[in-house]
Amino acid sequence: xxxxxxxxxxxxxxxxxxxLSCGASGFTFNTYWMHWVRQAPGKGLVxxxxxxxxxxxxxxxxxxxxxxxxxxxxxxxxxxxxxxxLTAEDTAVYYCARGAVGATPFHYWGQGTLVTVSS
Amino acid sequence: EIVLTQSPGxxxxxxxxxxxxxxxxxxxxxxNYLAWYQQKAGQAPRLLIYGASSRTxxxxxxxxxxxxxxDFTLTISRLEPEDFAVYYCQQYGSSPRTFGQGTKVEIx
Numbered sequence: 287x288x289x290x291x292x293x294x295x296x297x298x299x300x301x302x303x304x305x306l307s308c309g310a311s312g313f314t315f316n317t318y319w320m321h322w323v324r325q326a327p328g329k330g331l332v333x334x335x336x337x338x339x340x341x342x343x344x345x346x347x348x349x350x351x352x353x354x355x356x357x358x359x360x361x362x363x364x365x366x367x368x369x370x371x372l373t374a375e376d377t378a379v380y381y382c383a384r385g386a387v388g389a390t391p392f393h394y395w396g397q398g399t400l401v402t403v404s405s
Numbered sequence: 406e407i408v409l410t411q412s413p414g415x416x417x418x419x420x421x422x423x424x425x426x427x428x429x430x431x432x433x434x435x436x437n438y439l440a441w442y443q444q445k446a447g448q449a450p451r452l453l454i455y456g457a458s459s460r461t462x463x464x465x466x467x468x469x470x471x472x473x474x475x476d477f478t479l480t481i482s483r484l485e486p487e488d489f490a491v492y493y494c495q496q497y498g499s500s501p502r503t504f505g506q507g508t509k510v511e512i513x
Contacts, residue, residue: 321502330493330504330505330506330507331442331444331450331493331495331504331507332504333501333502333503333504336500336502345500345501347501348501381449381450385497389435389436389438389497389498390455390497391438391440391452391455391495391497392440392442392450392452392495392497393452393461395449395450395451396449397448397449398449
């Protein structure tokens with residue numbers, strides 16, 4: 287059974303940093319592209335970032351480019367999102383989602399982890 | 406960036422009725438790489454439809470998708486109580502992979 291479990295969400299002050307993790311199991315992690323998607327309270331889904339199978343290629347939404355870094359550790363079956371210079375607009379539930387190589391939808395999602403940016 | 410506009414924002418219907426949800430793209434969606442997701446309160450999204458019209462394994466056949474190019478439709482033939490939720494379309498053919506703003510299907 288495919289499982290994605292996010293962790294690391296917390297209350298952080300504006301300007302602060304946080305690292306999210308997403309543990310994967312039930313599939314061959316190093317053969318899938320992985321994504322982060324966020325959802326602000328009461329709002330819609332927004333794609334954040336994507337990483338390819340070996341971590342050599344990444345893409346970001348304009349809103350997080352230069353502040354967030356996606357990475358992965360295939361030996362640990364874990365996806366990461368390093369978030370720096372956080373603002374209130376980054377407050378959201380962050381989901382990791384499994385894609386595949388190339389253009390594919392997100393068949394599997396984690397349960398999400400809440401990041402709150404507030405003083 | 407491809408902008409997806411969903412309509413209506415809210416659909417108020419009764420169980421057993423037919424629901425028709427629309428998703429319009431600001432430019433043609435590559436190879437009709439258009440997906441529909443269902444999200445219930447407090448839960449992660451669930452993939453219903455991909456490739457505009459292919460149902461994911463385990464999704465009931467009352468859910469169907471259609472369309473091509475810039476105009477897509479999700480139809481729920483007869484609403485069951487568990488179908489009342491928010492539905493999002495997503496294009497995954499171009500980067501960034503954008504979502505529509507969602508359509509809420511609520512009980513009338």
